[in-house]
Amino acid sequence: MTRCLGWVVLSACTLVGSARAYGQEPSEPQGAAGAARANGPKAPLSAGVAKRLRSGDAALIKGALDEVRTSGKAGVAAAPTIIDLLRQGMSTALTQAAIETLGDVENESASEVLGWYSRHRSVELRRSAVEALAKTRGPVAVRALRSALSDSDAAVRGFAATALGSTKAKDSVPDLFTALDHNVPEASAAIGELCSDNDCQRLAARMGSIPFDIVTSGLEEVLLRPTSEVSDNAKIDVVERVRGVATAEANRFLKGVQKRWPARGSPRVKQSIDQAVTATSAASGLRRTEDSP
Amino acid sequence: MRAPIAAILATLSACGGGAGNTRLNLFSTDWEDDRGVSIGRVWQRVAQSTVARSADVVVGILQQADAMVGLPLAAGAEKWTYAHPLDARPVVAGSLVVASGEGEAFALDAVSGRLVWKHAAAGLRLIGAGDDGTVTVATFQRTGAVGSVLLAIARDGQVVLQTESDKLLGAPAVLGRMAFVPWAGQYVSVIDLSNGDEAARVTLREHTLRAWAESGSLWFGEQSFLRFDERIHDASLGRASVARLASRDLPGTPSLLPRRAEPAPVAANAEDRVRLYARPTGGGSGAAIEDARYYATYFRLAMGFDSGAAKLAWVHVHPADLLGGAAAAGGVVLCDERGKVVELDATNGGVLSEATLGQPVRSCIVSADSARLSGRSDAKPLVQQIEEAVTVDDPALAAGQKILLRELAAFADASVAKTLIELASDTRTSPDLLVDARAAIAKRRSGADYLETALKRHYDYLRDVLRPPPVGPIAEALGAMNAKSAAPLLAAHLTDPNDTEDDVKRAAAALMVLAGPSELPAMRQFFGMYRATANDDDMAAAVVSVGQALIALQDKLGRVLVDGAANDPMTVDYVKEHLAEPATAAP
Numbered sequence: 088m089t090r091c092l093g094w095v096v097l098s099a100c101t102l103v104g105s106a107r108a109y110g111q112e113p114s115e116p117q118g119a120a121g122a123a124r125a126n127g128p129k130a131p132l133s134a135g136v137a138k139r140l141r142s143g144d145a146a147l148i149k150g151a152l153d154e155v156r157t158s159g160k161a162g163v164a165a166a167p168t169i170i171d172l173l174r175q176g177m178s179t180a181l182t183q184a185a186i187e188t189l190g191d192v193e194n195e196s197a198s199e200v201l202g203w204y205s206r207h208r209s210v211e212l213r214r215s216a217v218e219a220l221a222k223t224r225g226p227v228a229v230r231a232l233r234s235a236l237s238d239s240d241a242a243v244r245g246f247a248a249t250a251l252g253s254t255k256a257k258d259s260v261p262d263l264f265t266a267l268d269h270n271v272p273e274a275s276a277a278i279g280e281l282c283s284d285n286d287c288q289r290l291a292a293r294m295g296s297i298p299f300d301i302v303t304s305g306l307e308e309v310l311l312r313p314t315s316e317v318s319d320n321a322k323i324d325v326v327e328r329v330r331g332v333a334t335a336e337a338n339r340f341l342k343g344v345q346k347r348w349p350a351r352g353s354p355r356v357k358q359s360i361d362q363a364v365t366a367t368s369a370a371s372g373l374r375r376t377e378d379s380p
Numbered sequence: 381m382r383a384p385i386a387a388i389l390a391t392l393s394a395c396g397g398g399a400g401n402t403r404l405n406l407f408s409t410d411w412e413d414d415r416g417v418s419i420g421r422v423w424q425r426v427a428q429s430t431v432a433r434s435a436d437v438v439v440g441i442l443q444q445a446d447a448m449v450g451l452p453l454a455a456g457a458e459k460w461t462y463a464h465p466l467d468a469r470p471v472v473a474g475s476l477v478v479a480s481g482e483g484e485a486f487a488l489d490a491v492s493g494r495l496v497w498k499h500a501a502a503g504l505r506l507i508g509a510g511d512d513g514t515v516t517v518a519t520f521q522r523t524g525a526v527g528s529v530l531l532a533i534a535r536d537g538q539v540v541l542q543t544e545s546d547k548l549l550g551a552p553a554v555l556g557r558m559a560f561v562p563w564a565g566q567y568v569s570v571i572d573l574s575n576g577d578e579a580a581r582v583t584l585r586e587h588t589l590r591a592w593a594e595s596g597s598l599w600f601g602e603q604s605f606l607r608f609d610e611r612i613h614d615a616s617l618g619r620a621s622v623a624r625l626a627s628r629d630l631p632g633t634p635s636l637l638p639r640r641a642e643p644a645p646v647a648a649n650a651e652d653r654v655r656l657y658a659r660p661t662g663g664g665s666g667a668a669i670e671d672a673r674y675y676a677t678y679f680r681l682a683m684g685f686d687s688g689a690a691k692l693a694w695v696h697v698h699p700a701d702l703l704g705g706a707a708a709a710g711g712v713v714l715c716d717e718r719g720k721v722v723e724l725d726a727t728n729g730g731v732l733s734e735a736t737l738g739q740p741v742r743s744c745i746v747s748a749d750s751a752r753l754s755g756r757s758d759a760k761p762l763v764q765q766i767e768e769a770v771t772v773d774d775p776a777l778a779a780g781q782k783i784l785l786r787e788l789a790a791f792a793d794a795s796v797a798k799t800l801i802e803l804a805s806d807t808r809t810s811p812d813l814l815v816d817a818r819a820a821i822a823k824r825r826s827g828a829d830y831l832e833t834a835l836k837r838h839y840d841y842l843r844d845v846l847r848p849p850p851v852g853p854i855a856e857a858l859g860a861m862n863a864k865s866a867a868p869l870l871a872a873h874l875t876d877p878n879d880t881e882d883d884v885k886r887a888a889a890a891l892m893v894l895a896g897p898s899e900l901p902a903m904r905q906f907f908g909m910y911r912a913t914a915n916d917d918d919m920a921a922a923v924v925s926v927g928q929a930l931i932a933l934q935d936k937l938g939r940v941l942v943d944g945a946a947n948d949p950m951t952v953d954y955v956k957e958h959l960a961e962p963a964t965a966a967p
Contacts, residue, residue, distance in 0.1 A: 143949075175944060176909060176911045177950055178912050178950045179915075181950070182913060203909060207913070208915070209913065238877075269841060
């Protein structure tokens with residue numbers, strides 16, 4: 088136990104004000120403790136979790152992390168301690184487990200330290216950190232995710248693109264277009280989730296220069312978004328562009344959207360989709376997308 | 381004195397008009413060195429003869445090896461073309477271009493391209509030739525046979541002498557109707573063309589495969605220039621007039637003259653692209669190098685060196701591979717595979733003039749014995765010339781660029797740092813050159829601004845920055861310069877996963893010298909992230925350096941981190957072992 092005295096001192100210090108301990112000003116209520124108070128734990132963790140996390144014993148720490156993970160958002164009370172553990176450093180296996188736990192806790196205060204690990208030399212840790220950042224959200228997470236779009240690992244780039252879509256980081260759309268043009272296919276769906284009318288039409292205009300299935304992974308998101316986010320006119324423009332391709336793939340895609348069209352969806356867009364399905368049905372057996380101009 | 385005869389000399393009936401001579405034991409190997417007596421007599425005999433200057437001309441062999449195009453270098457001269465299949469590279473001998481092909485040997489006037497003589501020479505391929513204005517002496521290799529054929533032909537086409545030897549004869553010269561024939565790498569036999577006798581022989585201490593006339597003297601040699609002058613009788617004692625080029629490391633180990641006594645191939649090869657050129661002159665000491673310059677080519681690079689100290693004087697980057705050339709007074713004339721001819725200033729490598737043969741060539745021959753190159757050139761300073769040469773994107777030049785990089789590194793100019801960084805950051809730079817560029821950066825003691833600017837760059841997939849800057853070498857250089865302003869930039873690289881482990885290690889070492897309070901957060905972050913996850917000794921060493929820097933900076937939080945790590949079983953062993961050691965600062 089004495090060998091971990093330094094950590095205990097540091098942990099005590101950081102639990103009081105972890106941000107200050109790492110050279111930053113404390114920023115309550117953004118801190119984990121503040122967030123925990125705001126959200127309130129849904130199910131109490133066992134009393135010994137914090138102690139085990141601070142034990143310095145790898146097996147005890149792993150067990151405690153597992154307990155926090157299984158308690159979901161209720162584990163938020165342990166987030167500051169886990170964050171401190173990651174700041175102090177642990178073995179790669181425990182680091183991985185801690186990152187995943189923070190992702191499961193879904194607390195924004197973890198974004199900063201997850202951002203650190205999204206640039207670790209271990210690609211596995213980077214992938215885990217980026218996946219966790221998708222859940223912790225917040226501006227710090229978005230900044231780290233945008234940076235991760237430039238990672239040397241394709242999977243990290245893909246996870247980052249997907250995460251940016253799910254975190255509704257609209258400011259990242261220009262970066263996502265750059266990523267799409269740099270062979271990050273996941274950027275298409277993310278753009279589809281985030282784009283404005285103009286950006287959605289820009290995405291549709293990529294048909295021909297980017298494989299059809301990649302572009303349509305984004306266009307599908309566009310068409311299924313509410314009218315409050317993407318106008319009917321923009322959606323109809325997208326449908327018309329797909330219809331213009333007039334291939335079997337285009338027909339299949341349009342049929343898929345037709346099938347999932349929400350009952351309360353825009354009748355105008357629905358009508359456009361129906362017409363496009365009909366128009367492309369005739370050609371569907373004749374041409375493949377690759378043959379189109 | 382009459383030389384002993386041992387070798388078989390055959391008279392060929394083909395020699396017309398009874399001009400052929402039968403002489404036995406010519407080129408014999410049981411000859412005893414006469415200590416320069418016979419060659420001294422020859423010198424006395426021809427000392428007053430004028431050695432005619434050779435023509436100033438560039439001759440290109442066209443792509444099908446069935447024609448030559450000549451470009452006299454004199455202003456206003458017309459190009460000429462002569463169609464004739466060739467089986468060996470022609471040579472310029474005096475005022476003639478001598479060639480062989482399709483069973484004939486022939487000579488053209490170098491200025492006009494007009495046929496001067498022609499002789500049946502079935503199975504003979506030209507090795508070399510000399511001409512003194514009245515007679516041409518040429519050596520040939522007989523196809524499928526060992527040995528050589530020596531042929532002397534007068535201007536009217538009459539064969540003066542034709543003889544065969546089982547020895548490999550080198551390229552001959554002629555003066556005062558005496559043929560000077562090098563052979564066996566160490567002898568020059570002088571054959572009196574009036575009677576076919578071997579009038580003299582000299583043993584040389586310089587490897588010799590060629591004899592030729594240049595700058596008003598006769599010369600023998602291969603990798604040096606031995607002058608035929610009043611000191612020739614002491615040649616066997618190693619006291620002849622000799623001019624040598626100061627040796628130095630050069631790409632491709634170029635040779636001054638071909639190293640074999642055999643016909644040069646019609647098409648230029650690597651040896652032609654990697655060559656040395658120098659022009660010998662008679663001087664007070666007997667022999668010297670014109671302009672105190674020699675020149676080297678390496679594919680598209682041409683370089684000028686001080687002939688005494690072998691110091692690089694200039695470098696010229698050419699658009700195409702250089703296939704041939706000749707040193708002239710005032711510079712060097714070079715021709716390239718596209719048929720372009722360029723004259724470069726001996727002093728600074730500036731382009732004095734450019735001309736063209738009009739079409740691509742398979743090889744080319746240059747003679748510039750009379751011309752004095754002059755004119756104005758706009759050469760850049762040497763540093764800029766080298767910077768341009770080392771950054772040319774051409775993998776074939778890598779070996780040359782490696783040597784030039786060493787030259788560049790010797791300059792203290794701040795701009796050198798910028799060039800080295802460009803090289804080290806460019807994904808197209810060859811691995812060999814990259815290693816050298818990085819090593820040179822580490823030794824820079826100027827150009828800190830350029831080095832710091834480079835550190836601002838990081839790997840960035842979306843912005844197509846796919847090779848990070850050479851962080852480690854830059855860190856070493858900036859550490860040695862005590863450039864504190866670089867500390868935040870180096871700290872930012874600690875956690876860049878795209879830098880190599882070695883780079884991170886060196887950045888961390890430099891931070892031991894350069895870091896201040898503002899770098900503490902980044903250093904704490906790095907220490908925490910890697911003290912238990914460092915996967916090799918370089919990363920572990922970086923963690924140790926950063927830990928020691930945190931302590932040296934008396935950072936309380938850092939001290940807690942380091943102490944905790946020292947006692948934590950999760951901390952990697954290397955870190956635990958070395959954290960307690962006294963800090964050893966980077967350069």
